[in-house]
Amino acid sequence: MDPKSAAVMSGAIIPQIEPVDIGLGSVEKGSTILTAKPRKKTMTSVYLKYFETATDGKSRKCKFCGQSYSIATATGNLGRHLSNRHPGYDKIGDSSNSHTPQPVTVAKKPQAQVKVPAVELDHLNWVLIKWLLVASLPTSTLTEKWLINAFKFLNPSAELWSGKKFQTVLREVFRSMQESVRLTVEQVCSKVSVTLDFWTSYEQILYMSVTCQWIDENWSFQKVLLDICHIPSPCGGSEIYYALLKVLRLYNLETKILSCTHDNSPNALHACHTLKGDMDSQKWLRFAIFRVLLTH
Incomplete structure (x- = not known):
């Protein structure tokens, strides 16, 4: 009876000791817990090969752009990062599967x-x-x-x-376009007409555009924008006159002006009459002023 009782006792004791040893081992050695959990999470996602784990084990970094994510980030978010930021990453990954190439x-x-x-x-x-x-x-x-x-x-x-x-x-583009316009106007052999348009910006700054029109040797109507000028304060007739004269001299058009059309404002009319007086003083030049009446 003693050997049998000893066998029963040993069979009862050993199963109770083994769970205790495993439990103690899991408490004392944290590595056993860490190695057991990743096996349950199935960390075999295809996206993980495009990320490298940091040395501290707390983050992952994208191999393409270096974007860092927490180690707890779901693989679905990693997949969305690859799809949005690196289209075709799967093709790149296929070509880099082998270690040698x-x-x-x-x-x-x-x-x-x-x-x-x-x-x-x-x-x-x-x-x-x-x-x-x-x-x-x-x-x-x-x-x-x-x-x-x-x-x-x-x-x-x-x-x-x-x-x-x-x-x-922008300055280079403007100068290039301005030079192209100047060369075009220089080739005009006939008289030209200019049109003045005025408008005020949101900052209450007055601007004037100067457009040139003529009929070429093929009897075709031609038109080109010469310049857009800022009219300084007090925005009177003399300021408009000097701005217009500066544009005409820039393109060498002082002796080619046939007529000037404007919006019939008093300041524009005064500027054109001043310009007409200067040109009338040169007897070989004739200058006409046309006023445009705007109706609503």
């Missing part, structure tokens, strides 16, 4: 990304300049943070020119 692909793709966006970014900045001119917005609009952040969200590699470069490019 991986250094070659990594070395070639940064070179391609340096050359291709350079042309696209220049095109983007030129489109912004066109948008700026058509919308009549100030150049400071291009330095707004919301605009830069919007393009960064669409394409992290997007880079806009600085405000000084935008101003330099």
Whole structure:
């Protein structure tokens, strides 16, 4: 009876000791808990190979752009990051599955990304300049943070020119267009007519546009904008006269003016009569003034 009782006792004691040992081992060695939990979470997502775990084990970093996420971030969010920020990442991943060609692909793709966006970014900045001119917005609009952040969200590699470069490019475009107009007007052999238009900005600043019209040798009507002038205060007839005379001298049109059309305002009429008096003093020149009556 004693050996049997001993066997029963040993069988009863051993099963009770083993759970205690496992429990103690799990408390004393935290590594056993950490190794058991990842097995239950099935961390075999296809997205994880595109992220590298930080040395502290608390975050993951995207291999393409370096964006960091918490280690607890769901793999679905990682997948959305890859789809939105790196379209075609799965094709890149397939080509880099083998270890030997991986250094070659990594070395070639940064070179391609340096050359291709350079042309696209220049095109983007030129489109912004066109948008700026058509919308009549100030150049400071291009330095707004919301605009830069919007393009960064669409394409992290997007880079806009600085405000000084935008101003330099705009000046070069204006001078180039002005020179093109000057060469066109110089080739006109006949007399030309000018039209004056006036308007006031939101800041109550008076502006005047000077348009030139003529009939070419093929009896075709031609028209070109010469300039848009800011009329200084007090915006009287003398200020309009000097602004108009400056434009005519810029394009060497003092001796080619046939007529001038304006909006029949007193200041514009005074400026045109002053110009007519100057031209009448030169006996070989004749000058006509046409007034346009605006009706509502």
